[in-house]
Amino acid sequence: MKAINYFDSDRQSHWLNEIKKGDWGAAGFLYELLSKGTFFQTVGERSKVLLLTDGDSLVSFCTYAEKDDIQPTELTPWMGFVYTFPEYRGHHYVGLLMEEIERLARKDGVSEVYISTDHIGLYEKYGCEFKTEMKDMAGEMARVYVKKIQAASV
Secondary structure (H helix, E strand, O other), X not given: OEEEEHHHOOOHHHHHXXXXXXXXXXXXXXXXXXXXXXXXXXXXXXXXXXXXEEOOEEEEEEEEEOOOOOOOOOOOOEEEEEEEOXXXXXXXXXXXXXXXXXXXXHHHOOOEEEEEEOOOOOHHHHOOEEEEEEEOOOOOXXXXXXXXXXXXXO
């Protein structure tokens, strides 16, 4: 398993086609943002798409972004578009992406990362804490979790 940044890959068209195979509406939306070139405009110029790969297979993906589906808000950055393909679920692969998010957040000097979701019991497994409920862009209530980022040990 290897975590890579979509934008650093020389195989973007391959990974874009893999994202498109996701059976979740948000995966389709991410595909649309990437294929139309509106990703950065939508979620922020410094945002990243992280891919957990196993050879040519896409296992899981997420974004590390300035904005997510809770807008407007002062909370930033966000771990969003979190998806694991069905055949890989149950192995805590999201934890590998979470580790990469934590590494990036430390590098950015960030002490908290936020997650918007309707899941209960998933992100708690990775040390996230429920913070509040907020309306998402569709006007629906979403649970907002916070992942505290520990400073790098010396």
